[in-house]
Amino acid sequence: MFPRPISQLSAPSQMLYKIAVPVALLLWLLPLLGVAMTSVRPASDLAQGNYFGLPSALAFENYATVFRNTPMLQYMLNSFYVTIPTVIGALALSCMTGFALAVYKFPSNLIVFFLFVAGNFVPFQILMVPVRDLTLSLGMYNTWYGLALFHIAFQTGFCTLFMRNFIKALPVELIEAARVEGVSEWRIFWFIVIPLMRPAIAALSVLVFTFIWNDFFWATVLTTSAATQPVTAGLSSLNGQWIAQWHLVSAGSILAALPPVLMFFLMQRHFIAGLTLGAVK
Amino acid sequence: MPATGRLTQRKLAPWLFLAPGLIMFMVYVIIPIFQSMWISFYDWDGLGEARWIGTANYVELVDDDAFYTALKNNVIWLVLYMLAVPAGLLIAIFLNQTITGMRLYKSLFFFPFVISQVVVGLMFSWFYAPNFGLFYSLIEWLTGSGVAILADDRYVTYGIIAAGLWPQIAYVMILYLTGLNNVAPDQVEAARLDGAKGWRMLWYVILPQLRPATFIAVVVTLLGALRSFDLVSIMTAGGPFGSSRVLSYYMFEQALSEYGYRMGYGAAIAVVLFAIMMIFISGFIWKMWRDETER
Numbered sequence: 001m002f003p004r005p006i007s008q009l010s011a012p013s014q015m016l017y018k019i020a021v022p023v024a025l026l027l028w029l030l031p032l033l034g035v036a037m038t039s040v041r042p043a044s045d046l047a048q049g050n051y052f053g054l055p056s057a058l059a060f061e062n063y064a065t066v067f068r069n070t071p072m073l074q075y076m077l078n079s080f081y082v083t084i085p086t087v088i089g090a091l092a093l094s095c096m097t098g099f100a101l102a103v104y105k106f107p108s109n110l111i112v113f114f115l116f117v118a119g120n121f122v123p124f125q126i127l128m129v130p131v132r133d134l135t136l137s138l139g140m141y142n143t144w145y146g147l148a149l150f151h152i153a154f155q156t157g158f159c160t161l162f163m164r165n166f167i168k169a170l171p172v173e174l175i176e177a178a179r180v181e182g183v184s185e186w187r188i189f190w191f192i193v194i195p196l197m198r199p200a201i202a203a204l205s206v207l208v209f210t211f212i213w214n215d216f217f218w219a220t221v222l223t224t225s226a227a228t229q230p231v232t233a234g235l236s237s238l239n240g241q242w243i244a245q246w247h248l249v250s251a252g253s254i255l256a257a258l259p260p261v262l263m264f265f266l267m268q269r270h271f272i273a274g275l276t277l278g279a280v281k
Numbered sequence: 282m283p284a285t286g287r288l289t290q291r292k293l294a295p296w297l298f299l300a301p302g303l304i305m306f307m308v309y310v311i312i313p314i315f316q317s318m319w320i321s322f323y324d325w326d327g328l329g330e331a332r333w334i335g336t337a338n339y340v341e342l343v344d345d346d347a348f349y350t351a352l353k354n355n356v357i358w359l360v361l362y363m364l365a366v367p368a369g370l371l372i373a374i375f376l377n378q379t380i381t382g383m384r385l386y387k388s389l390f391f392f393p394f395v396i397s398q399v400v401v402g403l404m405f406s407w408f409y410a411p412n413f414g415l416f417y418s419l420i421e422w423l424t425g426s427g428v429a430i431l432a433d434d435r436y437v438t439y440g441i442i443a444a445g446l447w448p449q450i451a452y453v454m455i456l457y458l459t460g461l462n463n464v465a466p467d468q469v470e471a472a473r474l475d476g477a478k479g480w481r482m483l484w485y486v487i488l489p490q491l492r493p494a495t496f497i498a499v500v501v502t503l504l505g506a507l508r509s510f511d512l513v514s515i516m517t518a519g520g521p522f523g524s525s526r527v528l529s530y531y532m533f534e535q536a537l538s539e540y541g542y543r544m545g546y547g548a549a550i551a552v553v554l555f556a557i558m559m560i561f562i563s564g565f566i567w568k569m570w571r572d573e574t575e576r
Contacts (some may be wrong), residue, residue: 002461002469002487004478006378010388017378020384024375028390031404034415038407051413093302100298104291110573112299114566119310121562123508124530125551129320129544132314132537133327153309156302182287185294214397216511221537232399236515239403241322246407253400264395268388276459276494 039063039250045246051067062251071226072255075234078223079259081144082151082230083212087205089152090159094204095197096157098163099189103175115166120157124217127154133219147222147230151212159204166200167193203274204269210260231256315554321548328542337547347523348550351531352440355507355557358527361442362449362506366498369453370491374483376454377461387458392450402515405444406431431517436526441512441525449505453498459493491557496568503561507554528554 006017023075026033034052041050042059050056066072101113131150132141140146170193178188219233235256242248265272325331342348350383376387393401407415411429421427429439462499465486473487488495510529515520519526526534528550536547 001377001466002464002482003374003377004473006380008525018380021376021380021383025386025389029392030415031401032396033406035404035407049413052415052418065416080439084537093305096298097302100295104295106292106295109295110570112303114570115311116306117313117569119306120561121504122310122314123529123551123558124510125529125547126317126555127310127313128317128533128551129327129548130316133307134308134313149305150309153305156306157310159301165571179287185290189298210395214399216397216399216514217533220514221533232397235399235403239515246410249403250407253403257396258398260395261392264391265388272455272459274390276434276456280501 026162035250035253038246039254041247041250043245043247059247062247063255065247066251066255070238070252071234072231072238072252074226075229075231076255076259078144078228078234079213079230079232082148082219083209084149085145085148086155086212087208089148090155090195090208091201091204093152093156094159094163095194095201096189097160098167099193101164102167102170103193113160116157116160120154120161128221132144135222141222142224142228144223144228147218147228150218150222151215155208155211159208162274163197163200165277170196199270199273202267202270203277206263206271207274209263210271213260285479290469292325317548317551317555320545321552323545325537325544326542327544331545334545342549342553347526347531347548348528350523351526351528351550352553354525355554357438358442358445358509359503361439362445362502363499365446365449365453365502365505366495368446368450369498370457372450372454373457373461377458387455391451391455393448394455396448398445398448399515401444401448402470402512405440405447406516420438432521434521437517437521437525441509441516444516445505445509445512449502452501456494456501460491463555464490469503474527496565500561500565504558507558507561528557 006014009017037055038046038051039062040058040060041055041061041062042057045051045056070177097116101109135141135150136144138146140149174192175188178192213230214232215230216232216236219230220236223229223233225239229237235252238252239249242252320331322333322335323331324334324337332457376383376390408414409430410511411417411427411432417427417429427434430436468486468490469482472482477486508526508529510533510550513525513527513530514533517525532550532554535543535550
């Protein structure tokens, strides 16, 4: 193990380490803690210059104000409308593409695979004008499904990379044996491979959920009104209206951050497994 | 006959499985890349008739000061963003211990990455806010006069990069924590018996084993630096006076913002950004290709 386990060190050093970790964490999360504290600070505190001290009272009404006076609830719903279909769509498509690229040998296999990989890395800006145009001409501009459709397509690139590598690591004998038995290709996919892909599906669902929930660029490019904007774009426009009303900005920020944070804590193992794919041989 | 039937099925099957995903990906990702290149030769406001102007957009770029500011900022982003790799490694080494509650500590350290960059941007705007921001007050306390980071064209880009580093370091940290978890213990022990420790141990024994993690960390950090859009947009909208623009933001501004709809010019900026990115993309595609074909 590297570094040397601290259990091999002297008692005072161990003590020191046990104190250092939470202190470092506190410093690390300072911006987050500051905003969390500001979100429950009464507006009067800010007016009196009490920015860092403990809030004079816990003002949960900041959150109520955000919900009452802004379309925050709508924004959050819109985010779900975009995110959930994207997760389902991208996973469905990439299970199939990943299967095709992992199981079959055909001449252009690697080329198709690298097309997905490379496309996944391009800057969004080079897609912006044509995608916006396409969405407009499909009559899907400023709708949740127009946005979701793009996300499904783009995330398929990343998910294909992931799925293909995952299926490649499964034992080939399983598929060969089924073929000898005369099982059709579709049934091999559906009854043999899909059940084995559960961990990959779980990992990618949380990852894609977080990526899409947090997307800001496409939300600003493809949606414009409060009725369709996801929470990231919504928060950005609210920030423009709430000049210097930091207690509201903070409450809004915390609300926007909450769903992916919950998702992360509930599915932590899968999340990290997905993110660190390839970080070990 | 059934044998040939099964063979055709196996020839056809991959394309049937690929079709839906590949068509979507072509329509929304691959073809638009070429469309953008095409549009960059036009003068187009997005609504009316597009007019072919050849390379005029690129000629204009060459003399555009704002373009050079954005390009310079992109380079600063690229260089400073790379700090996320050693910083993430350092935190990962610091945290790679087993004490009570370590799992929770690790996930809390990872927290910034889970949060949207929009929220990160707002948090740091608050952190930097003149007169009452924590950072502003700290500088004021140290030097006697505060600095409004986001309103000062000398510091603004660095201020935004610092905000971007926060989640990026968290990401790199988790990559390295996973990597450290998989370092072969027998090799470490053997090196220890040979008297290796500290930096020498890290450099000669640990880092070579962490190579896959380092590769991914460098790739995602490069991409993150070149994709920086959200933070610039939220924290400064490119200001003050365009001094914190990066190419991705400048492109958006030209193509879609209130300053006008110059799709062709925007597309030309995007093509330049794409070309820069292509250098890196071809680099790691080449590496991956080698790994695949060697196997």
